[in-house]
Amino acid sequence: MVQLNALAGGLFILTVFGIVGMRQMIGSLRLFVIQSLLLAGSACILGYEYTSVHLFVVAGITIFSKAFLIPWLLYHLLSHEIHARREITQVLTIPTSLLIAAGLVICSYFMVRPLLETGATAFLSVNLPIGVAGLLIGGYAITVRREALPQLLGILTMENGAFLAGVCIAPNLPLMAELAAAFDVLIIALVVGLLTRSIRKRVGTTLVGKMASLKEEE
């Protein structure tokens, strides 16, 4: 079980790298779906191990909202964007980005070490650092990618990272909170998707990184 969970964790971090390194929108979105399925898988493994029904429900909610509802929503709101056959514009080249992302993974191991020293299980020492790495790399993807949809996927990756850590460190969190959080992620996708659409309509581009008219200097 520990090894299976480690496998899910390892694949999860690979998909997180993919969010930074993918050149096309549709690929990024598919990776996000795989990432969410891996998160659900890890939740199932932990649920079996801790015999917690909560975690199976969490896995179900994750699959339903992140693997079906959000991609469906984005397909409908932003179909032009998703099928755009062009490279995603970004600030740094992809190899540099991947190198920095690798650095962030190492960074996250050092960040969580004091927490793991309080007596962690084998599951924790996989999920916690990988979750925090997902958080950091998702944030990094937002800063380095210049387009709207990849930035949204960055936010969702950050949330996935937080939940990957969460299923392990808080397996008994009241179900109400889990439900509401899944709902919350849906609203994020909806709000950001709608906003992207109105930016596309009004400004004519979704290169949000280029929008910089609001600043002090003229």
Next chain:
Amino acid sequence: MELFIILLIPVLVTLICMIPVKMRGVSAWATIIGSLAVFILSSAVAFRPDLASHGSTAALGSLLSCDSLSGLILLLVSFVGFTASLFSLGYMGKTNGEHRPGRTRRYYARYNLFLFSMLAVPVLAQVAIVWIAVELTTLFSVFLVGFENTPEALEAAWKYVVLTCMGAAVALVGVLILYWGLRASGGENFTWPGLLQAAPKIQPVFLKTAFLFILIGFGTKAGLVPLHTWLPDAHSQAPSPVCALLSGVETTTALYVIIRLLPLLRGIPGNPASSWLITFGLLSAGAAAFLLIQVKDYKRLFAFSTIEHMGIILVAAGLGSGAAHLGAVSQILTHAVTKSFCFFAAGSALLVTGTRDISSVRGLIRISPVAGISLMLGGLAIAGAPPFAVFLSEFSIIKAGLAAGHYLVIGGLTLFIAIAFCGIMYHINRMVFGRASAPSVRSALPLSCKVTLALAIVPIVVLGVFVPHPVHTLLQLAAVSIGR
């Protein structure tokens, strides 16, 4: 039960606003009446005599609860919510025109949802659900920020949603670590009182890590430097009544969660939270003081002033003595009422002149005496001139800091307040006095805007002269609940 009704009213009003009726002004008046009712109920809750800092009133099982600190925040949110809804009546009537009822309805529906999420933050008891409420304040206000639908407004809305959602994800990890620590120590209730009870048994490393994550995450939402970049954009591009809510109370609700964690860390030797808060606070106050000198847009001026005030509150909360905590909660109170007034004044100036550019507004007092005088008073009040409320609270923070021997911190803070004072007054003076520039849109101020300005200035003046007994008691109880 009142708490439940307080949350129910904005939801009901949202539904009313969504009904497509032919009659004009239904949504506006429903919002005004609803938010007035919320304000009255919130005052009843906040000034209830048995609202001691220890005993908190609960409703709906253990889902909602309210102690003195939440009572204070609830009171502020509902007060600004009411005045801003009144200001919206005139502002939307003027800027939106009468012929676009659908747009007005959408505005009020979003307004009420936003109000709902902000009212929910202080009264929710479960910490995990508080996180969701804070996240919802962002998501419900995004389309209010981008409401003007100009490229600038959409840019501001984008920066706002992306940065604050990033912050929320970071804070989520903090909340989860807090829960982990609680469970590891054998605690059961993931509520504020439950955490407080379990705090001495939770290992310090959990508390410290969780606090740092939540400070960074929700600090983004409160506009702490260096994660403040979205704030001046969002707070200047939104319609003025929304700016009053965003700047006056939304930042405060994010700060409320951070401040709530302070008593948990008191038991840790050396109390690291204190030095983190002072560092972040001084950095924010200092950077904002210098940034607001060079602004070109007067709404951005007030937005930078919000960052400065968030810094001052954090420093006061970090100083750690009882007097400093009293100063911090008074500053929360005075900042919320004063900053919302400033944005009403700025909104009036915008209605009268039709521009946000400082250098194109001259002699405002001649164009519109009401807008000119309000802007002058607002500028003086927020910059911290006597006899207004902010002066008293800033003075009490400085006094408390000096009494506790933090000379260097207080020296820096005083310097930044002085620089911000000069910066704000320099710009406001240029706008208010001088020869009148020919305004591009010359129009009279709607009555409801004038009424709002008259209403909103009352607490600023009254609290600057003396603090009424019930308010004083509330502030003291809230200070105790931070310092426990």
